[in-house]
Amino acid sequence: MILLYNVIKIMGQHLAVVVVGLTYFKIEMENGKAILHTLILILIYQKVMMEHIIIFL
Numbered sequence: 001m002i003l004l005y006n007v008i009k010i011m012g013q014h015l016a017v018v019v020v021g022l023t024y025f026k027i028e029m030e031n032g033k034a035i036l037h038t039l040i041l042i043l044i045y046q047k048v049m050m051e052h053i054i055i056f057l
Helices: 002-031 034-056
Strands: none
Touching: 002 034
């Protein structure tokens, strides 16, 4: 039960990151810097994901 709660909590955090990322991407698109910033966001996101996976294992 606690594990399930943690999974839901982590998924919620990742969902928030994705939503913020997409919103940020939309704003940045207008400035023409979106690609670079999106790559940075993806790298940060992958690092966070890896840390969570390591914690699970």
